[in-house]
Amino acid sequence: MDESLLPIRMINEATYCRRLFWLEHVTKQFVESHDTRDGSRIHARVDKPGGRLAKRDEPADDPPAVARSVTLSSSTLGIVGRIDLVESAHGVATPVDYKRGSAPHTPLGAWDPERVQLCLQGLLLREAGFESDEGVLYYAESRKRVTIAFDDDLIDLALRAIVDARAISQATTIPAPLTDSPKCPRCSLVGICLPDETNLLRAERSGTVHRTLTPPADDALPLYIVTQGATVGKSDEVLEIRKDGAVIDSARLLEVSHISIFGNAQVSSQALRAIADRGIPVFYLSFGGWLSAICHAPVSHSLDARMAQHRAFADSEATQRLSRGFVEGKVRNQRTIMRRQLGDRAAVELQQMSLLIDRIVRANDPDVLLGL
Numbered sequence: 001m002d003e004s005l006l007p008i009r010m011i012n013e014a015t016y017c018r019r020l021f022w023l024e025h026v027t028k029q030f031v032e033s034h035d036t037r038d039g040s041r042i043h044a045r046v047d048k049p050g051g052r053l054a055k056r057d058e059p060a061d062d063p064p065a066v067a068r069s070v071t072l073s074s075s076t077l078g079i080v081g082r083i084d085l086v087e088s089a090h091g092v093a094t095p096v097d098y099k100r101g102s103a104p105h106t107p108l109g110a111w112d113p114e115r116v117q118l119c120l121q122g123l124l125l126r127e128a129g130f131e132s133d134e135g136v137l138y139y140a141e142s143r144k145r146v147t148i149a150f151d152d153d154l155i156d157l158a159l160r161a162i163v164d165a166r167a168i169s170q171a172t173t174i175p176a177p178l179t180d181s182p183k184c185p186r187c188s189l190v191g192i193c194l195p196d197e198t199n200l201l202r203a204e205r206s207g208t209v210h211r212t213l214t215p216p217a218d219d220a221l222p223l224y225i226v227t228q229g230a231t232v233g234k235s236d237e238v239l240e241i242r243k244d245g246a247v248i249d250s251a252r253l254l255e256v257s258h259i260s261i262f263g264n265a266q267v268s269s270q271a272l273r274a275i276a277d278r279g280i281p282v283f284y285l286s287f288g289g290w291l292s293a294i295c296h297a298p299v300s301h302s303l304d305a306r307m308a309q310h311r312a313f314a315d316s317e318a319t320q321r322l323s324r325g326f327v328e329g330k331v332r333n334q335r336t337i338m339r340r341q342l343g344d345r346a347a348v349e350l351q352q353m354s355l356l357i358d359r360i361v362r363a364n365d366p367d368v369l370l371g372l
Contacts, residue, residue: 005073006165008081008124012117014165016183018175023189026169033188034219039100041254042140046084046098054088064089072124079162083121085138093130095121102142109146110137112157119158122150176202197340220257225265228287232259234271256280263287323369328360 007025014021023029046068054065065088073080085096097118104111110118114137122132137146148154168175177195178184184195223239225232230243239256241249253274260283261267267275267282275282276297284293312318335353338346356372363369 005075005078005080006162006169008079008117008120011079011120011161011165012113014168015116015161016111016113017178017181017187018164018168019177019193019195020187020189021165021168022171022174023192025165026174029189029192031188031192033186035100035186036188042100043084043098053086053093054090058090062089072121072128074124074127076127077120077123077159077162078166079120079124081117081121081124083124086125087136088130091129091131093125093128093132095125095132095135096145097121097135097137099137099139100141101139103137103139103144103146109148115148115154116158116161118148119150119154120162123155123158194336197336200339200343220255223251223256223259225259225261226263228264230265232261232265232267232271234268234274239271239275253278253280258283260285262289320364320366320369323366324360324363327369327372328357331357331360 010021010025013024049069051067052065053067053070054062067086067088068084070083070086071080072083083095084098087094087096095118097114099114103109108115118135118137122135125132132150134147134149137148138144139146177193177198179195179199181195184190184193187193225241227241227243227248230241230248233240233242234253237253239251239253240247241251256275258281259267259275262285264287272282272295276295279297282295283291284295285291312322331353335350335357338353339350342349360369360372363372
């Protein structure tokens, strides 16, 4: 793919948040979250190429065609994009873009980032020779299709978004973070972006940062199998607990963190493969709870990484450099959390930790580093 072409998914990000676009597109930083994983699940089917695009000169009585995961590009616009679904018939093509959430209540039917992305998909279809005057946003949570017309105002907004995104990508400094924006708490890169801390240091905020730092919610829960003689099977993306041929309970694979089997219960081969593919460990215990065995997917160890680790261990200079980096990173992260949670109330402690970091950077003895 031509590296000079901007992915329209990234133009969506630039319209949503310029700083997020910089972090993801320019510095190639990406962090998984519940939202991104759920989005991948929703896109699983449409991410597999299939179907067909209707021919532009096909007979009038030919049925409409549907194509999945269609990639198009334009050197004129300088963009490339993959369209989730294209519905086409008799020279007219409609892009359909899948979204994980609910349809928003807004006069335009959707927010600007989604409208811009869909419009750019329509412009790519036009360059491919189709008529494309509208697109569809499908919101999975509310199971609703929202039709977006590609009028002159939206096309102008989409073209300006391309220019803006290209200007951001060619700039030499990262854009400033958003201020007190509701977009930030759910952003997977908030721990890298640090909008509150950055704005505080740039003197764009006064007082203390009040946003509470909370760890990401892990919605997965353990599954305990205590019914003797039960069998754990699999049906699509659901684990079914059966006994005497009847399903007595079930759990979605997406919602299972680990499985504990007490006593005489079994796991089918199909279920075990699906469990292992998702990195879910299975603990086999006696009826009284004594651990007998653990089953998990094979752990891949890179030979090159192991060799590099042994070389670093044998090199005292490399060991010192890595050790300083580990300890410095730990203290810096602790200081960031303290600054976010307490602000000026921890001014003395923050100053002490800053001095500690200076000492860590200069430490040349392993025992001194351990003490620090």
